[in-house]
Amino acid sequence: MTAALGPVGVGFRSRRRIPATIVACLVVLAVALLAVLLGPLLFPDATKQDILSSLMPAGSPGHPLGTDELGRDILALTVAGAASALVGPVCVAVGSMLLGILLGTLAGYERGPLDFAISRWTDLLLALPVLLAAIVVSGVFGGGYWTTVALLILLFSPSDIRIVRAGVLEQAARPYIEAAQMLSLSRWRVMFRHILPNVSSLVITNAMLNVAFALVAFSSLSFLGVGVPPGTADWGRQLTDNRAIMFDNPAAVIVPAVLIIAVACCVNLVGDWLGQRLTRSGGVA
Amino acid sequence: MLAVRVLGTAAILFVLSIIVFSMLHLAPGDLVKTLLGTRPASPEAVAAIREQYHLDDPLPVQYLRWLGGVLSGDFGESIRLQTSVSDAIAARLGLTLALCGLAFAIALAVGIPLGVQSAVRAGGVLDRAGTTLGVIGLSAPTFAVGLLLLYVFAYYLPIFPVYGGGRGPLDTLYHLVLPAVTLAAGLGAIVLKLTRTAMLRELDADYVTSARARGIPESRTRRLALRNAAIPIVTGASLLLTFLVGGTVLAETTYALPGLGTLLQDSVLFKDLAVVQALTLLVALVIAMIALLADLAYLMLDPRVRDQGGAA
Numbered sequence: 001m002t003a004a005l006g007p008v009g010v011g012f013r014s015r016r017r018i019p020a021t022i023v024a025c026l027v028v029l030a031v032a033l034l035a036v037l038l039g040p041l042l043f044p045d046a047t048k049q050d051i052l053s054s055l056m057p058a059g060s061p062g063h064p065l066g067t068d069e070l071g072r073d074i075l076a077l078t079v080a081g082a083a084s085a086l087v088g089p090v091c092v093a094v095g096s097m098l099l100g101i102l103l104g105t106l107a108g109y110e111r112g113p114l115d116f117a118i119s120r121w122t123d124l125l126l127a128l129p130v131l132l133a134a135i136v137v138s139g140v141f142g143g144g145y146w147t148t149v150a151l152l153i154l155l156f157s158p159s160d161i162r163i164v165r166a167g168v169l170e171q172a173a174r175p176y177i178e179a180a181q182m183l184s185l186s187r188w189r190v191m192f193r194h195i196l197p198n199v200s201s202l203v204i205t206n207a208m209l210n211v212a213f214a215l216v217a218f219s220s221l222s223f224l225g226v227g228v229p230p231g232t233a234d235w236g237r238q239l240t241d242n243r244a245i246m247f248d249n250p251a252a253v254i255v256p257a258v259l260i261i262a263v264a265c266c267v268n269l270v271g272d273w274l275g276q277r278l279t280r281s282g283g284v285a
Numbered sequence: 286m287l288a289v290r291v292l293g294t295a296a297i298l299f300v301l302s303i304i305v306f307s308m309l310h311l312a313p314g315d316l317v318k319t320l321l322g323t324r325p326a327s328p329e330a331v332a333a334i335r336e337q338y339h340l341d342d343p344l345p346v347q348y349l350r351w352l353g354g355v356l357s358g359d360f361g362e363s364i365r366l367q368t369s370v371s372d373a374i375a376a377r378l379g380l381t382l383a384l385c386g387l388a389f390a391i392a393l394a395v396g397i398p399l400g401v402q403s404a405v406r407a408g409g410v411l412d413r414a415g416t417t418l419g420v421i422g423l424s425a426p427t428f429a430v431g432l433l434l435l436y437v438f439a440y441y442l443p444i445f446p447v448y449g450g451g452r453g454p455l456d457t458l459y460h461l462v463l464p465a466v467t468l469a470a471g472l473g474a475i476v477l478k479l480t481r482t483a484m485l486r487e488l489d490a491d492y493v494t495s496a497r498a499r500g501i502p503e504s505r506t507r508r509l510a511l512r513n514a515a516i517p518i519v520t521g522a523s524l525l526l527t528f529l530v531g532g533t534v535l536a537e538t539t540y541a542l543p544g545l546g547t548l549l550q551d552s553v554l555f556k557d558l559a560v561v562q563a564l565t566l567l568v569a570l571v572i573a574m575i576a577l578l579a580d581l582a583y584l585m586l587d588p589r590v591r592d593q594g595g596a597a
């Protein structure tokens with residue numbers, strides 16, 4: 001966006017109204033969050049198989065979205081699958097944000113050999129596409145849900161590290177940091193009490209966008225059969241399981257696919273909006 | 286500057302090759318059993334495997350031997366396909382290249398004009414529609430888009446085949462249309478975003494204002510701006526490639542296409558490590574090369590940098 005596009009600074013003090021799109025996105029995310037929290041309570045046995053009622057089409061009595069090949073209710077499985085599809089990506093974004101803050105601040109403030117080592121480490125991790133590295137590592141070494149989370153944290157961290165490092169480099173040259181150093185505050189205090197708040201808007205925005213990317217990466221891994229173990233309630237897993245029954249019960253594929261797309265779009269839009277709002281309100285000049 | 290980049294790339298590829306080599310030894314389970322695959326583990330077979338893979342040599346020697354093979358195009362044997370890895374890759378390379386090429390062409394053909402128009406009429410209807418499509422394209426996982434398209438085209442509009450690679454060049458191309466469109470959704474969204482951002486910045490520049498003030502036709506002004514905008518678009522190419530690598534695995538799996546993506550997925554699930562090693566290294570090599578080429582293209586696109594390079 002260029003400055004000429006909107007009345008930047010005009011409504012600076014007044015609380016800007018939240019755009020309708022963002023409200024809609026927040027509603028979608030709130031519903032998804034409810035599903036994460038209440039899913040296990042509402043449908044405690046969503047993954048229970050019942051061969052007798054397999055492959056019922058949507059609209060069947062007792063199964064509004066029908067059932068899959070193993071007779072699992074699509075509605076229950078989808079609501080229960082929200083937790084697996086969403087908790088992991090949020091953990092990935094938060095974990096890689098924390099790793100990025102720690103290593104990025106150290107690299108940007110301490111400079112020297114530490115900076116060199118951390119920067120080369122990010123170069124190396126960026127040499128392979130995240131999805132490819134994740135497929136290869138989790139496929140060859142095996143691993144369940146939390147191993148995948150840890151792996152994705154590692155693979156997502158370079159972008160966080162680089163963003164934090166660049167922000168810290170920019171802040172470290174400013175007079176207030178010089179002042180803090182003159183007061184001989186400890187370097188940890190300077191780094192995390194004085195510099196960090198000034199790069200936090202960058203970090204938070206990037207973390208939001210990472211949630212969307214992690215959601216895509218996570219469900220892609222589940223779809224390829226290397227993320228979550230078989231039998232788990234998970235949207236990506238559902239898609240790979242139900243690909244073959246697409247014409248018997250289309251809802252089994254369409255509902256999880258649309259949900260993944262919708263949630264990823266909403267997180268992205270909210271992240272973009274938050275980023276614009278935070279940078280405009282002067283978090284980072 | 287360029288020499289430093291080339292050396293850095295070489296260093297990363299070297300470290301990566303060590304990691305990829307170690308994969309075979311770090312993978313859980315008995316190495317010999319993995320290498321034997323489905324063959325029975327008789328003492329003779331085990332001895333033969335140890336001999337064939339030189340497992341009794343020290344690790345650095347094994348690595349150098351392996352690297353020597355890799356550099357001369359010998360990636361070993363696929364235990365799943367019972368052929369040499371290079372043959373297995375060569376047999377499937379064409380389809381993946383065709384798929385990626387087609388997707389790339391669609392993405393550029395849609396993304397660049399749409400990006401230019403969005404920037405020219407920023408805030409307009411087309412811009413909003415483009416931005417919305419862009420967000421969906423960027424956020425939607427390839428396989429989810431693919432499955433939805435598959436459903437629509439197999440059920441409501443049965444004009445495209447939905448599974449398999451087809452026979453003969455034309456039939457293959459026909460089979461690749463839907464997968465390519467699926468891939469192009471994400472790719473095009475990135476192109477659109479890069480183009481729009483770059484064009485917005487250029488159209489805001491002084492030279493555009495002065496060109497307009499002199500009465501130079503708008504179409505020519507835009508062409509000028511687009512040439513300048515080309516630099517950030519081209520340097521974003523590695524972003525496109527990163528997306529393309531993951532995307533092609535997902536698109537090929539969704540449409541059951543016999544390409545490199547499905548080869549990777551099958552090999553990973555089967556623990557056919559020689560193939561996984563070869564594909565990982567190849568992707569890393571291609572990405573490193575494209576990143577270097579993008580830097581070179583940057584030199585060639587910017588006359589200021591180009592002439593400086595020519596003079597020096």
